[in-house]
Each structure stands twice: as structure tokens, then as C-alpha cells.
Amino acid sequence: DTGVSQDPRHKITKRGQNVTFRCDPISEHNRLYWYRQTLGQGPEFLTYFQNEAQLEKSRLLSDRFSAERPKGSFSTLEIQRTEQGDSAMYLCASSLGQVTATFGSGTRLTVV
Amino acid sequence: QKEVEQDPGPLSVPEGAIVSLNCTYSNSAFQYFMWYRQYSRKGPELLMYTYSSGNKEDGRFTAQVDKSSKYISLFIRDSQPSDSATYLCAMSAEDDKIIFGKGTRLHILP
Numbered sequence: 001d002t003g004v005s006q007d008p009r010h011k012i013t014k015r016g017q018n019v020t021f022r023c024d025p026i027s028e029h030n031r032l033y034w035y036r037q038t039l040g041q042g043p044e045f046l047t048y049f050q051n052e053a054q055l056e057k058s059r060l061l062s063d064r065f066s067a068e069r070p071k072g073s074f075s076t077l078e079i080q081r082t083e084q085g086d087s088a089m090y091l092c093a094s095s096l097g098q099v100t101a102t103f104g105s106g107t108r109l110t111v112v
Numbered sequence: 113q114k115e116v117e118q119d120p121g122p123l124s125v126p127e128g129a130i131v132s133l134n135c136t137y138s139n140s141a142f143q144y145f146m147w148y149r150q151y152s153r154k155g156p157e158l159l160m161y162t163y164s165s166g167n168k169e170d171g172r173f174t175a176q177v178d179k180s181s182k183y184i185s186l187f188i189r190d191s192q193p194s195d196s197a198t199y200l201c202a203m204s205a206e207d208d209k210i211i212f213g214k215g216t217r218l219h220i221l222p
Contacts, residue, residue: 004155033209033210035212040120040214040215042116042118042200042212042213042214042215043156043200043212045209045210045211048209056209091155091156093155093210098144098206098207098208099144099161099204099210100146100158100161101158102158103148103156103157105154105155106154106155
């Protein structure tokens with residue numbers, strides 16, 4: 001078990017482009033979370049899944065953001081028409097049950 | 113008012129001192145209380161969690177939850193320079209998402 005894996009580690013994109021991030025959780029974990037973190041702030045909740053079902057999406061998240069977890073395994077987070085304000089670290093975490101979430105190292109997005 | 117409030121610091125203490133980190137919260141439904149440590153450019157790692165009120169000890173770390181005051185604490189004894197990091201409190205209601213505080217930056221001075 002190699003922990004939670006996120007790909008890519010870094011992404012630089014031009015404003016207006018679409019980007020997609022991938023998260024591979026710990027294999028037996030049924031919950032998967034996506035968070036966004038900017039400098040000096042704590043992780044901000046974006047969305048989470050229980051198996052393949054998306055249980056909640058943050059009200060702060062615009063329609064440009066979408067996440068999927070097909071077959072309850074890996075997950076993707078897509079941002080359409082990126083804006084400079086989307087620049088942040090995107091963190092994925094997984095857990096078996098409610099607590100003890102294990103985080104990946106994150107994908108750092110820079111929108112230029 | 114944010115659901116979870118945490119002083120961002122920075123907090124600087126000499127090596128060997130006892131460190132006290134705290135969070136307050138507003139949602140009385142929170143039942144799970146967690147502390148994560150995050151080093152620069154890394155993902156958070158779970159240090160400890162408690163369910164409902166009470167204390168929990170793990171080595172040099174002690175977590176306390178006072179639900180009547182909506183206040184949680186993390187104490188670090190015999191602090192080491194390697195403890196320098198950002199400490200995040202996190203909370204969750206039953207069968208719900210995990211909400212994080214802003215994090216407190218801690219510096220242990222050799």
C-alpha cells in the first residue's frame with residue numbers, strides 16, 4: 001500500500017484552459033475527499049464521495065468544478081475555464097469510515 | 113462566523129517548552145475532533161483524533177475536547193525543533209464531511 005497518490009504534482013496552465021487531476025486512494029478506503037488549500041489557509045472542503053456516490057459538493061464551488069469517482073476507485077477533479085483565482089494546492093484524502101483521513105501530497109495548480 | 117476558528121500564529125517557543133494549540137467551533141453537532149500536522153509543501157498527516165469529550169494521550173501529545181465550551185486543545189510536551197510545522201484542527205459531525213481550521217504555524221527555537 002503506497003498511500004494516497006495524486007497526479008500530476010504540479011500543473012501550470014493558461015487562463016481559460018481546462019485541467020483534470022487524478023487521485024488514487026488507499027485501496028480499501030470507501031471515502032474520498034477533495035480539498036483546496038491556499039497559502040496560509042487550512043484545507044477548504046470541495047466535495048466528497050462514499051464509494052461512487054458523491055455525497056456533498058461545497059456551495060462555494062462554482063459549476064466550473066466537477067468531480068467523479070467511477071466504480072468507487074480513483075477520482076478525478078476537473079476545472080473548466082480556469083481563472084487565476086483557481087491557483088491553489090488541490091488535496092485528495094481517503095478514509096475507511098468517517099475519520100483518520102489520509103492525505104496525498106497534493107497537486108499544485110498555477111494559472112497564468 | 114466560521115464553523116472552526118484557529119489562531120494562525122506564528123507561535124514561537126523555545127525547545128523543551130510545552131506547546132498549547134487551540135481551536136473553537138460553533139457547530140454543536142461535531143462529534144469527531146482531529147489534529148493534523150502539515151510540513152511545508154506536504155499533505156496534512158493525522159496526529160490524533162478523539163470522539164466526543166475527554167482527553168487522549170499519545171507520547172508527547174495530548175488532545176483535549178471540551179464540548180460544553182466548544183473548545184479543543186493540543187498539548188505538545190518537551191517540544192523539539194522537528195515539531196516545527198503547521199498544526200490543523202479538524203472536526204466532523206456524525207457521518208459527515210471533515211472541516212478544517214486555518215492552521216497554526218509553530219516554530220520551535222533550538
